[in-house]
Amino acid sequence: xxxxxxxxxxxxxxxxxxxxxxxxxxxxxxxxxxxxxxxxxxxxxxxxxxxxxxxxxxxxxxxxxxxxxxxxxxxxxxxxxxxxxxxxxxxxxxxxxxxxxxxxxxxxxxxxxxxxxxxxxxxxxxxxxxxxxxxxxxxxxxxxxxxxxxxxxxxxxxxxxxxxxxxxxxxxxxxxxxxxxxxxxxxxxxxxxxxxxxxxxxxxxxxxxxxxxxxxxxxxxxxxxxxxxxxxxxxxxxxxxxxxxxxxxxxxxxxxxxxxxxxxxxxxxxxxxxxxxxxxxxxxxxxxxxxxxxxxxxxxxxxxxxxxxxxxxxxxxxxxxxxxxxxxxxxxxxxxxxx
Numbered sequence: 476x477x478x479x480x481x482x483x484x485x486x487x488x489x490x491x492x493x494x495x496x497x498x499x500x501x502x503x504x505x506x507x508x509x510x511x512x513x514x515x516x517x518x519x520x521x522x523x524x525x526x527x528x529x530x531x532x533x534x535x536x537x538x539x540x541x542x543x544x545x546x547x548x549x550x551x552x553x554x555x556x557x558x559x560x561x562x563x564x565x566x567x568x569x570x571x572x573x574x575x576x577x578x579x580x581x582x583x584x585x586x587x588x589x590x591x592x593x594x595x596x597x598x599x600x601x602x603x604x605x606x607x608x609x610x611x612x613x614x615x616x617x618x619x620x621x622x623x624x625x626x627x628x629x630x631x632x633x634x635x636x637x638x639x640x641x642x643x644x645x646x647x648x649x650x651x652x653x654x655x656x657x658x659x660x661x662x663x664x665x666x667x668x669x670x671x672x673x674x675x676x677x678x679x680x681x682x683x684x685x686x687x688x689x690x691x692x693x694x695x696x697x698x699x700x701x702x703x704x705x706x707x708x709x710x711x712x713x714x715x716x717x718x719x720x721x722x723x724x725x726x727x728x729x730x731x732x733x734x735x736x737x738x739x740x741x742x743x744x745x746x747x748x749x750x751x752x753x754x755x756x757x758x759x760x761x762x763x764x765x766x767x768x769x770x771x772x773x774x775x776x777x778x779x780x781x782x783x784x785x786x787x788x789x790x791x792x793x794x795x796x797x798x799x800x801x802x803x804x805x806x807x808x809x810x811x812x813x814x
Contacts (some may be wrong), residue, residue, distance in 0.1 A: 489648045493574040494665065496565050498658040498755040508756075509567050515767045516559040522770035523548040529783045536779060539622035540602050544774050546626050547595040550588050551766030557584040559763060562658050578660035579641050585659060587637040589762065590687040594629035596732060597691035599725050599773075600698040601625070607718050608705045633687065640679050647673060656751055658759045684740070692733050699726075724773045731768055735761030 499505045526548040530536045565571045605617045647669035657664045666676040709715050739757050
């Protein structure tokens, strides 16, 4: 196979036409899994879109807390959109070729919005931290303007760092295999195919893992440590239970997102005792499920959103009944004239 060549810094860089995604080689009935993922994608889009709609069209929900919630919902939709349809096309339709530039675009969106998912969970932890530890100053500290700045900053950091990390992939030369052992154009499996030095890419991947995944997780742990200290200082048992109850749903989101990723990262990359196909299956499941679970566990259980969602359902039922019971207009029949 002859690859197009581009000249960069007086050295020849070989870019292939594209890559072949060849994950899940050992699973014969993997098509059932992708039917399940199609269901996950539909649920993700429907429920997150409902959350976005409710918050966007209710002025009373334009608060710092719900800005963080709608930020998570937008990220969830985009994250699953950039992976699940592509996976279904590759492994169900058996069209596993992806052009070189499309590969880099998919890589950027997946890691950028995976990073933003991590940041979004940290932002929700910050909201709980201010609400419980500084209740009297909550409205002055956690303003809508401050939350907008925090959300905007996380987007700039994530998109900027991932743009750099993906841009340096163009400096790699691919002159041998173009088979990517993953379920999408994964960063590490792609740069490992390069036939020139990829030390910088390995260093960037390791650094970004700590900055964009471990750092937000550490912030969440420290936030809840501060929350626990504040809660146990409360004199009333009822106040303690109420404060902790507001954190349960968020803790579930954190567990669903971080525990599988950290486990796979430790077992797969450091201990290297996990099979490649098992790693791909576990990683795909752990990255696709959280965007589906988030609106069900967290957003739609929030009192304000739940109330408005039920109101929308009732309004839809009443509208349907009204249309059914609406009397139809009967056109008058003209009498035939007799002569």
